[in-house]
Amino acid sequence: MLEAVATGLFNGLIYAAVAVGLALIWGITDVINFAHGDFLMLAMYVAYWLFTLGHVDPTLSAPVAACVLGFVGFAAYALIIRPLQRAPPMIVILATFGLGLVLRQLAFIAFSPDYRNLPDTWLSGSIRLGEISLGRPQVVTGVVALAMIVVLFKLVYGTRWGRALQAVAEDRLAASLVGIPCDRVNAQVWMLGSAAVGVTGALLTSFFYVFPSVGAVFGLLAFVAVAMGGFGALPGAFLSGVLIGIVEALTGYLVEPAYKTASIFLIFLLVLWYRPRGLFGRW
């Protein structure tokens, strides 16, 4: 059972990494990015092709994926989100849904729906920690995800720029009144959140299948993690991501794999019952 918890922990770190990127975007620009999962999918394909065509290991292509996704995030903001600033909030969210669909279909057309995976990367193999055996790619990805989350936390909570982000998240109008360039902050947040997903996606290819719809699963879990943590609270998203990973693994081990997803959502509803604004939510 310890192995289940450990697996869940490392899966959870990955969910948390995706969730934190989404939480940044959601918390600061107030947009639920329905295309977030598909951003992850794009990153996975970037890493996949870099490996297949250029023999670049996913660990090295992570920064590349981050840059590519940062650009995609910026483009999404500039072309879709910013023009819809004054529109009803739901339209923006639906536009991201359309964007996600477009990205998914482009991948479907360009790369075919085949499930692909990378056979032998630097990270292949397993690690033994005491009496539990874990896949090396999962552990490394989890550790890198954790490191990235720590870096993001330091950025948001430790720097002056990070305080500007928090200000915009808390009260956009007041932030602009004290001179914070909200538009630029928005763009930066979209780039940052997307880059985070880029890193995660690239590393995921070392052990997860790559296919056009892969974003759907991770995306949905990321939404749940962000909502459960309290939107606007990064630590919440992180903890919820890890919690989801552990709950999922434990359910698969103790109850039955078929109910894994249900238990995640039930825990989510339970959290909302006792804390209607999420675990750490303030607004």
Add this chain to the structure above:
Amino acid sequence: MRAARRAIVRSPGARVVAVVALALAAFPFAVADTFYRQIVVMTLMYGALGAAWNLVGGFLGRVSFGHAVFLGLGAYTTLLLLHNLALSPWFGIPAGGLIAAVTAFIVGRPTLRLTGHYFAMATIAVLAVAHVLMVNWSWAGGAVGLEAPIANSVWLLLFRSRAPYYWIAAVLALLTLWATYALARSKAGYYWRAINGDEAAARSLGVPAERYKMLAFVLSAAITGIWGGFYAIYVGFVDPDSAFSLTLSIQIVLVTILGGVGTIGGPWLGAALLVPLAEGMRVAMGGSGRGFDLLLYGLAIVLVSLFLPRGLITLRLRRAAAPG
């Protein structure tokens, strides 16, 4: 009172509805191709689903991404009653609506306390839980789903030809339109809009918010459940993936918001654009299996969002505002 009624009947909206109703009545005689009739039926269904959703999402302002759960409940109830108790859909469909309404009542208690994004996520969670449960309940068909029996009887509301379903859909659609219109202009409708504007202020003025939020949720679920029952006998087959589908939920929201959320005509307009678009593209390009049809569908969503952010209905409203 009579003057008010005359005003409604003479209003431009009523004229549009009359024209559309006549067109709907004449359509099957003019066009024999079942494909086009299918498009019309689907448009009516999505329009109605959107209109029902609009009660909660548009007037009350609580966006639900899990509404498909009510559709699924209605569909499954109808078919299960038909299979296990040989109960005709004449009773099964309303029963489906009832089950959906009861579920909404149970689920509504904890979820209606939530605001905005949390409520949306909670509805997705409810949908996901229902989906998993249905997949694992073999007495309800499990992952394989349920089939409607093949029959040709008015008593069973099952027919071999598609034509009678067209009329059922048309009647149901008109009833749904009338119901949403009546609700919007009723005291409930005003209370909902008040709660949407500012719940605290509405409460301070004496609006019993809890009761009316629940009312919107339950009514919306009931109508959706009834259409779920129709869906079950029309398509003839339900399974967890099609009935409890997040994509379907999102399409309901899509249709309403692109058409014009919070308006009576919005969902129908949205459906009238998106459903034929999706079906037409699927037929024109989907056959190659390359996914171009969905690509264009996604692009269409993005473009309509960018250029008509308040929905298609603004096309008409803008023209109306111009002379003034």
